[in-house]
Amino acid sequence: MPDHSAVSVPTRWPAARLRVLAAIFLASAGAAACPHPAVPSTPSPITQLPDTGSGTLAIVDVTVIVRPNEPALLHQTVVVTDGMITAVGPAASTAVPGSAVRIPGSGRFLMAGLTDMHVHVFDRDEFLLYLANGITTIRNLSGYAMHLAWRDSLAAGTIAGPRLVTSGPILDGDPPMRSTNTVLRDAAAAEAEVHREADAGYDLIKVYDDISPVAYRAVTAAAHRLGMRVAGHVPTPVGLATVLAPGGQDEIEHLEELLPYFDDGRSVTGLDSIAHAIAAAGVTVTPTLTVYASALAQATDWPSVQARPEMRYVNPATRAQWGWDQTAAARSGQPREVARYLRTTAFFQEQLLPALRRAGVTVLVGSDAPIATLVPGFALHDELLLLSAAGVSDQDVLTMATVNAAAATGAASHRGAVRVGHDADLLLLGADPRHGLAALKDRVGVIAAGRWYAQRELNRRLDALAAVYRVVGLYDTKVTRVEGNCPLGTEDAETEVTVGASPSVVLLRHGGTTYGGRLEDDGSFRMGERTVQVDGTDYHLAVEGRFRAEVLDARVTVTWGTAPACRVIVRWLGARRMG
Numbered sequence: 001m002p003d004h005s006a007v008s009v010p011t012r013w014p015a016a017r018l019r020v021l022a023a024i025f026l027a028s029a030g031a032a033a034c035p036h037p038a039v040p041s042t043p044s045p046i047t048q049l050p051d052t053g054s055g056t057l058a059i060v061d062v063t064v065i066v067r068p069n070e071p072a073l074l075h076q077t078v079v080v081t082d083g084m085i086t087a088v089g090p091a092a093s094t095a096v097p098g099s100a101v102r103i104p105g106s107g108r109f110l111m112a113g114l115t116d117m118h119v120h121v122f123d124r125d126e127f128l129l130y131l132a133n134g135i136t137t138i139r140n141l142s143g144y145a146m147h148l149a150w151r152d153s154l155a156a157g158t159i160a161g162p163r164l165v166t167s168g169p170i171l172d173g174d175p176p177m178r179s180t181n182t183v184l185r186d187a188a189a190a191e192a193e194v195h196r197e198a199d200a201g202y203d204l205i206k207v208y209d210d211i212s213p214v215a216y217r218a219v220t221a222a223a224h225r226l227g228m229r230v231a232g233h234v235p236t237p238v239g240l241a242t243v244l245a246p247g248g249q250d251e252i253e254h255l256e257e258l259l260p261y262f263d264d265g266r267s268v269t270g271l272d273s274i275a276h277a278i279a280a281a282g283v284t285v286t287p288t289l290t291v292y293a294s295a296l297a298q299a300t301d302w303p304s305v306q307a308r309p310e311m312r313y314v315n316p317a318t319r320a321q322w323g324w325d326q327t328a329a330a331r332s333g334q335p336r337e338v339a340r341y342l343r344t345t346a347f348f349q350e351q352l353l354p355a356l357r358r359a360g361v362t363v364l365v366g367s368d369a370p371i372a373t374l375v376p377g378f379a380l381h382d383e384l385l386l387l388s389a390a391g392v393s394d395q396d397v398l399t400m401a402t403v404n405a406a407a408a409t410g411a412a413s414h415r416g417a418v419r420v421g422h423d424a425d426l427l428l429l430g431a432d433p434r435h436g437l438a439a440l441k442d443r444v445g446v447i448a449a450g451r452w453y454a455q456r457e458l459n460r461r462l463d464a465l466a467a468v469y470r471v472v473g474l475y476d477t478k479v480t481r482v483e484g485n486c487p488l489g490t491e492d493a494e495t496e497v498t499v500g501a502s503p504s505v506v507l508l509r510h511g512g513t514t515y516g517g518r519l520e521d522d523g524s525f526r527m528g529e530r531t532v533q534v535d536g537t538d539y540h541l542a543v544e545g546r547f548r549a550e551v552l553d554a555r556v557t558v559t560w561g562t563a564p565a566c567r568v569i570v571r572w573l574g575a576r577r578m579g
Helices: 126-132 145-155 187-200 211-227 240-244 253-266 273-280 289-300 302-306 309-313 316-322 324-331 335-359 376-389 394-408 436-440 453-470
Strands: 017-020 056-064 073-081 082-091 101-104 108-110 113-119 133-142 163-166 204-207 230-231 251-253 284-286 426-429 443-448 451-453 497-499 503-511 513-517 522-534 537-546 553-562 568-576
Touching: 056 426, 073 376, 108 394, 113 376, 113 394, 126 133, 126 443, 126 453, 133 443, 145 163, 204 211, 204 394, 211 230, 211 240, 240 273, 253 273, 253 289, 253 335, 273 335, 289 302, 289 335, 302 443, 309 453, 335 376, 376 394, 376 436, 394 436, 426 436, 443 453, 451 453
Parallel strands: 017 497, 056 101, 056 108, 113 133, 133 163, 204 230, 230 251, 251 284
Antiparallel strands: 056 073, 073 082, 108 426, 426 443, 443 451, 497 503, 503 513, 522 537, 537 553, 553 568
């Protein structure tokens, strides 16, 4: 993470240029590419929602969807106290504490919040995107120490967002599929790593493509002894038979992991027998249909993918790491790409998923956001619709995203339903989602860990975040004025400004010196004067400015000497973002 304190100041600066670069702190991570950039220690002022407290709420005269496949309860009042549902009963007779915040429920529907069981979160602003989409739990499947800290902060309410369940680092073989995966070369190293992750507090273990059979068996045995679930891919050296054998892993991530057993979707030979073997082993499956559906969309209609409204909520640094602007256009319309994704997506939805369901396999819902074009929060709704298109009833889709998810995360006794004693992770809707999943987008508000977030406030924060993302980028600038009788001329004044969207900060760097300030919702920023001493000379710098309609107006003032012997004011007007 960059140091916001002054480090050193050179006696002269090179040629003038102002740069505003996309947020350097964070970038997204996905299944295909998952770097681990530095992480800010403070939340974005835009995405850090007002704390409504964990006191008492009452949703009055609401229709309660206890579980998606159970009859609804009409005209109910639900009381939430300190993050827990403490009363569910008829509106006419259920007492509402005088201190409660009353939320009108007439004509509305209350259900358990949604869970995205497969994400890779490396950007704290994404917590807002999940919450604003009614997602009250996410499961991160590439975890590090920062995720443990985030999990605790989210649970305590110091960060607004969903609950976070996280695996530890991805466990792989030698060589690993990605350099950031943890390499396990033998059984001893595998067992030691599982114990390390358990001691650190991770919730589950994730295995990957090239882990060896010896290390794999050591991982699953150690994890199960410690009461930890094992999820992941079907490792090539291990094979599906070992995955499904007694003591194997508990979950398979991605339907594409099964493609090698069906000639990449060209064959259905053995389909039902494999599905029944998965069911008999008690292994759950998270399809992540969005992954290949997104690839198909990129291959067939690239401009429409670019134009999706939710793309405005993607951190520019995430988009840069996707690399899709450079590669997707080249793939778009390629017959080989189109043919493969048409074949595989049809195989998933028309053959493989129905076979798994016929066999009784437990299915979970995950998006794999934010791999390329999958926007956190929004992608889960895409996944729900793809499941529906595959013939899954609306009630069953909702069950997968609530009841099944709670069971898979060890929370069946206190999450996934609207019942007394359950955690207050709830979604208040304007229509009944059991009769049309579109109702999930008719959100009145979200209750996460007992805290109420009105949808209008969530939407306002999303708009503010999008406004910040519109101004981060590379700016082509021009020095318009230098004031003061100083030896430092226009050609000598170089300032590099980084506008970070997560958190929303402005870093100004002169040579080796970095100064920080906060970017406000209105696009303005101001940094207090900083001082360092170099070779007996005090250098002082202050900066302020504002972004207006993607145009930067910045003013930098530099003074030095024991008294302000001279002052240089460098101002950029009309500094417009490039590209």
